[in-house]
Amino acid sequence: MINKDYIKVNCNLCEIPFKTHLSFRYLIKDITAISEQDTHPMYPMATSLLSKLKKAPELMDEVVEQKTLDKYPELLKQLMSFAFNPLLDDVELSAAWKPFDMEQEIYSTNAFKKIMGGPNRRFELAKELDENQMLITVLYQAYVIILEKYYKLDIPIDLPFTLKMTDTDTGLVKFFNKRFNSRFLEIRTIGEVKDLSAKQIKMLFDNDNDLVLWNKIIPLEKFEFNGFLQFAYHDVTRDHAISDLKSDLLKKESILSKDGYLKIKDKIRTLIENPHAEFGMAANYGFETNLNQNFIWNTIIPREELDCHDYQGTMYEKAFKGKQIVLTTDMAKLEKDDVVAAFLKRGIRSHAIVPLILDDEIMGMLEFGCKKPGGITMIQLKLLHDLFPVFALAMKRSKEDWDDMVRSVIQEEFTAIHPTVEWRFREAAAQLINDDDAPDNKKPDDIIFPDVVPIYGASDIRGSSVERNVAIRDDLRKQLREASQILEGHEVLADVPLLKDLRYTIEKHLKTVGRGLKAGDEVLIIDFLKKEIEPVFNLVKGRYPGMIEAIEAYEKLLDPELGVIYNKRKNFEDSLTMINDEVSDIIDKEQLKAQTVFPHYFEKYRTDGIEYNGYIGQSLVKELEYSSIYLKNIRLWQLLVMVSVARKVRSLQADLPTKLDITQLILVHSKPLSIAFRQDEKKFDVAGAYNIRYEITKKRIDKALVKGTRERVTQVGKIAIVYSHADEIAEYKHYLDFMKAQGYISGQVEDLELExxxxxxxLKALRIEVDFNGSDAIKHDKQVYEEVITKE
Structure with a gap:
């Protein structure tokens, strides 16, 4: 039987259709057998108990009433000592019940009474099954017992049900797996019960969520249960909460929506066993930026109460810059600032901040608070330690999803559909239009293309972040120095106090630029130049005619639209644009030709370079027959296009205002996967959690290092072909032989292992060196590729 947590169960029963009776006959039968074995360690107890039971014959009746249990409580305990281990009375969470009647408990261990007993304990199934979930649980238990005890079938399953227990006094939530033991249960039949055929057994297990069918084949009203059921309970609070949290964090709405955040908050409280703990999370784009204006900001202190600048210099900045957990045992002992005051106003005394780090980059932060001093401890945080990387990945994915959503707002409501798969969207639209009975708000069916092979490549600008930062620093340094020379170079301004302060601020900013810019420094310095230097220069020009020439010379250095010196940055941006335009143009033109060989899905996007995703397979096309030869063709095409791109970028070097170059890589993934159209973001994505490794690899391989070195696998003038399995790369080695013979590549093929x-x-990689002396011509007709792709 499969997991009932997520299956809709077909059931037309409203109550238990069979009779049940409490009886100890099966247990007494076992005790009698022990009394006949004088070597048995419990022989004396068994003989003594049977002697006492003769004086209480009601306990040996076929049906035992509650009043009988009340009359002989001590004998009942002695009876149960043969079913429950008395030595584990304070350890095991166990109880005995009248068959399928959870209202009539007949015995329970002290551990059960202590942890799960009492009127303040509320029980429910951890996950909803159906409207009559408790009834359905009983029916499944009954069928398992019938199959095992009556039909003598070996059922290769354990049927646990997870219970959620809420302490209504404290709000504390715990989860328990509940397993039953039917050893002391007897089954009787009423009327004729037919044997099961092999065909019927198969039909039952093929339709295990259809209890209407089950009851037709095995009518429950023909069975009667006598005896009692034992239940054992195991605390699975931590495992259940962690599993649920991980599942939640895989969903985009868990981070981006308020409801998702509240669910996470409840599970965090369960994990740290503190039903009143406060919890917050936020994404970061850099601490010095306007961090609390980002899209993920579910913090303990609402964004309306604290400005982003209030967090600077506080424990938050310490956690962010130090990439470390910051624990505060008692807020009242800290030096007062706006943040501390806001927490104390809410009664929060203990607090912890946890930075979420992925690839040495902070994705966001979690925070925990409690009104009790010392209520948040490092031990509690260690209980959550395994979840922090999952939070970090979820935060990163949510940030990426948010960025995609922002871009989609700029576009039309429906983005352009790639021509290769347009036919599938037309079918879905036609079906929706032709369905007259469909409600107005009905959504189209999911659009999924199974068994397609992914194609991924990237031409990335090497060191673009460093070059951009250098350009920004050079422009800011020049403008600050020019402004400083004007303020210092004229005696008439030397003794003006305000201007002395401006010169001091300029020197501070020059030191900042010299040390290296942090996030927010550029905006701060430009704001100073525009809002403080510019108004003063305008005032000085009107007051001191002798200053006009110098200030106008300064103003001529400024970009007329941006109002700042924009020389180095413009050179960088122009160079970046020139390279990306040429690379994009080559890929676009060659893609048009490649589509004529065999249609495939292809999407290209700009970063600091050009990346593309492609997919090829039978499900993407409707009227053409797919062959693996087309996959080989697109892989060879991919290599030749990269050679063409490398040569083109090399030819641009003399014309680039800022010298930039590219690195290129290909990710090989031979195992077919499925892609699904994400209706919310109007884009395709890989479907299924099992494909997450491919997506993770795609995002990280550009930073991969050659094993045992600090050398990046991607290098200027070379193409890296990254793969996982040796059988994925065999055909590539054949292509490389061809390319070398044709003058596309030179040197030895490097065979590398990656960190x-x-x-x-x-991961492994082949790395090849582009021959920059060959022709750039790329042809896509069958004649060019036939020899290469058919002689492997």
Missing amino acids: DLKGASG
């Missing part, structure tokens, strides 16, 4: 990445291990 493990987080979420992706065992």
Whole structure:
């Protein structure tokens, strides 16, 4: 039987259709057998108990009433000592019940009474099954017992049900797995019960969520249960909460929606066993930026109460910059600031901040608070330690999803559909239009293309972040120095106090630029130049005619639209744009030709370079027959296009205002996967959690290092072909022989092992050097490829 947590169960029963009776006959039968074995360790107890039971014959009746249990409580305990181990009375969470009647408990251990007993304990199934979930639970238990005890079938399952227990006094939530033992239960039949055929057994297990069918084949009203059921309970609070949290964090809405955040908050409280703990989370784009204006900001202190600048210099900045957990045992002992005051106003005394780090980059932060001093401890945080990487990945994915959503707002309501798969969208639209009975708000069916092979490549600008930062620093340094020379170079301004302060601020900013810019420094300095230097220069020009020439010379250096010196940055941006335009143009033109060989899905996007995703397979096309030869063709095409791109970028070097170059890589993934159209973001994505390794690898391989070195696998003038399995790369080696013979590449093919990445291990790579002296011509007709792709 499969997991009932997520299956809709077909059931037309409203109550238990069979009779049940409490009886100890099966247990007494076992005790009698022990009394006949004088070597048995419990022989004396068994003989003594049977002697006492003769004086209480009601306990040996076929049906035992509650009043009988009340009359002989001590004998009942002695009876149960043969079913429950007395030595584990304070350890095991166990109880005995009248068959399928959870209202009539007949015995329970002290551990059960202490942890699960009492009127303040509320029980429910952890996950909803159906409207009559408790009834359905009983029916499944009954069928398992019937199959095992009456039909003598070996059922290869354990049927646990997870119970959620809420302490209504404290709000504390715990979860328990509940397993039953039917050893002391007897089954009787009423009327004729037919044997089961092999065909019927198969039909039952093929339709295990259809209890209407089950009851037709095995009518429950023909069975009667006598005896009692034992139940054992195991605390699975931590495992259940962690599993649920991980599942929640895989969903986009868990981070982006208020409801998702509240669910996470409840599970965090369960994990740290503090039903009143406060919890917050936020995404970060850099601490010095306007961090609390980002899209993920569910913090303990609402964003309306604290400005982002209030967090600077506090424990938050310490956690962010130090990339470390910051624990505060008692807020009242800290030096007062706006943040501390806001927490104390809410009664929060203990607090912890946890930075979420992924690839040495902070994705966001979690925070925990409690009104009790010392209520948040490092031990509690260690209980959550395994979840922090999952939170970090979820935060990163949510940030990426949010960025995609922002871009989609700029576009039309429906983005352009790639021509290769347009036919499938037309079918879905036609079906929706032709369905006259469909409600107005009905959504189209999911659009999924199974068994397609992914194609991924990237041409990335090497060191673009460093070059951009250098350009920004050079422009800011020049403008600050020019402004400083004006303020210092004229005696008439030397003794003006305000201008002395401006010169001092300029020197501070020059030191900042010299040390290296942090997030927010550029905005701060430009704001100073525009809002403080510019008004003063305008005032000085009107007051001191002798200053006009110098200030106008300064103003001529400024970009007329941006109002700042924009020389180095413009050179960088122009160079970046020139390279990306040329690379994009080559890929676009060659893609048009490649589509004529065999249609495939292809999407290209700009970062600091050009990346693309492609998919090829039978499900993407409707009227053409797919063959693996087309996959080989697109892989060879991919290599030749990269050679063409490398040569083009090399030819641009003399014309680039800022010298930039590219690195290129291909990710090989031979195992077919499925892609699904995400209706909410109007884009395709890989479907299924099992494909997450491919997505993680894609995002991280550009930073991969050659094993045992600090050398990046991607290098200027070379193409890296990254793969996981040796059988994936055999055909590539054949292509490389062809390319070398044709003058596309030169030198030896490097066969490399790569350092493990987080979420992706065992990667290898072939690295080839582009021959920059050959022709750039790329042809796509069958004649060019036939010899290469058919002679492997």
